[in-house]
Amino acid sequence: MIKQVMRDKYFLLLLAPVLIYYVIFKYVPMFGIVISFKNYNLFKGIWDSEWVGLKYYIQFFTNPDAFELIRNTFLLGAYKLLFGFPAPIILALLLNEVRWSIYKRFVQTVSYLPHFISVVVVAGMLTLFLSPTIGFINDVIKAFGFQPINFLMEAGWFRTIYVASGIWQEAGWGSIIYLAALTTVDPQLYEAAEIDGAGRWKRMLHVTLPGIAPAMVILLVLNAGQILEIGFEKVFLLYNPATYETADVISTYVYRTGIVKGNFSYGTAVDLFMGVISFIFVFSANYASRRLGETSLW
Amino acid sequence: MKRKVHLFDVVNALLLSGVVVATLYPFVYMAAVSLSASDYVIRNEVTIGPKGSISTCTTWF
Structure with missing residues (x-):
């Protein structure tokens, strides 16, 4: 594994910007999805807002x-x-x-x-x-x-x-x-x-x-x-x-x-x-x- | 083998000229509007070229 990484280090370097882009701008923000199951309150923050389950999904479909x-x-x-x-x-x-x-x-x-x-x-x-x-x-x-x-x-x-x-x-x-x-x-x-x-x-x-x-x-x-x-x-x-x-x-x-x-x-x-x-x-x-x-x- | 000009070639050229007009005219029109004196634009008299002489265009330079 390490041997392979060392061998392909320049290819991996070329790949890095794309990977970093996707991690930072696509995957990290995905954790924000959690607020759709919470009653998100700006002052309480994401972790302290209480869970409401599927309330907002039901609200949308009704x-x-x-x-x-x-x-x-x-x-x-x-x-x-x-x-x-x-x-x-x-x-x-x-x-x-x-x-x-x-x-x-x-x-x-x-x-x-x-x-x-x-x-x-x-x-x-x-x-x-x-x-x-x-x-x-x-x-x-x-x-x-x-x-x-x-x-x-x-x-x-x-x-x-x-x-x-x-x-x-x-x-x-x-x-x-x-x-x-x-x-x-x-x-x-x-x-x-x-x-x-x-x-x-x-x-x-x-x-x-x-x-x-x-x-x-x-x-x-x-x-x-x-x-x-x-x-x-x-x-x-x-x-x-x-x-x-x-x-x-x-x-x-x-x-x-x-x-x-x-x-x-x-x-x-x-x-x-x-x-x-x-x-x-x-x-x-x-x-x-x-x-x-x-x-x-x- | 010499190829003669088919009817399709003419139709095709006309169709593509239509594409050219449709894509280019909005650009020409916007350029004309941006260079015209504003009263011509409001009166809707701008078609292809800019209207209004340079002396009336106080916004120039």
Whole structure:
């Protein structure tokens, strides 16, 4: 053992920052979970607060908002996965078919751009563009003779805005992985398929797609795990009391009740519940991909 | 073997031009808004280029 450590000391040194990061920022804070089983009092501290068992979990499940929160979180994540996952694949496949390489590189570069602006700026831009008075999207709607829509104040539009802006921001960046996977496809396979009389569509279906399938599976597993971990910032920046009905997700609810209102124990209980569900999602997505195909994360 | 330009190539190029416009226009628009005189922005007259001459933009420099 010690011999092995001595032999691999430089590798272990390289690994150390990652391990330390996870221990300090992920594992140590996990001890805070204990306050979800206690009636946490800021002045008594974690150890001296009295135990209350599952009180806060029961409080959450008997709360009429609980169902709506879980549904919103799940639906937002599901739509994001459903529409956001194929978008970079389609973009990569279209880019792959472009023969004029300057044009291809130009489109690629431009589509990466939105990835580099922060969520706060994106939310600000969305507020400006979707504004019923000065937003250009409403200008277009007005030009066709329809009534302007106050997108950010209508609950029915929230999921569309969230998912569409997510695709706008991340599709180009996401396509990098697929384009990289596409370069590993053997050109001989294309030639063979062409000689066998396969058209463009058939070549895409039988050569390109199987070529990038492993990358797709791994990204699908990773994305499925995040289905409930809806980015807090973006929802927080785009929602308002008028759209809580569809926009309020677990993380924003935890923030409002746990931190703003100071119910630390209750907030922790809700968040831990979400973590457990999230874990089940990653685990089952990985299990499914191992069963269906050969690739899986572990 | 000489390849001719298929209909798909044209459609594909148009689709990707759509992607370019959709990603680039918000940037151009934000740049134009940030460089325009504020009364043009409020009156919603900014489209592609900045509006308002430099002399009216007291916030410049």
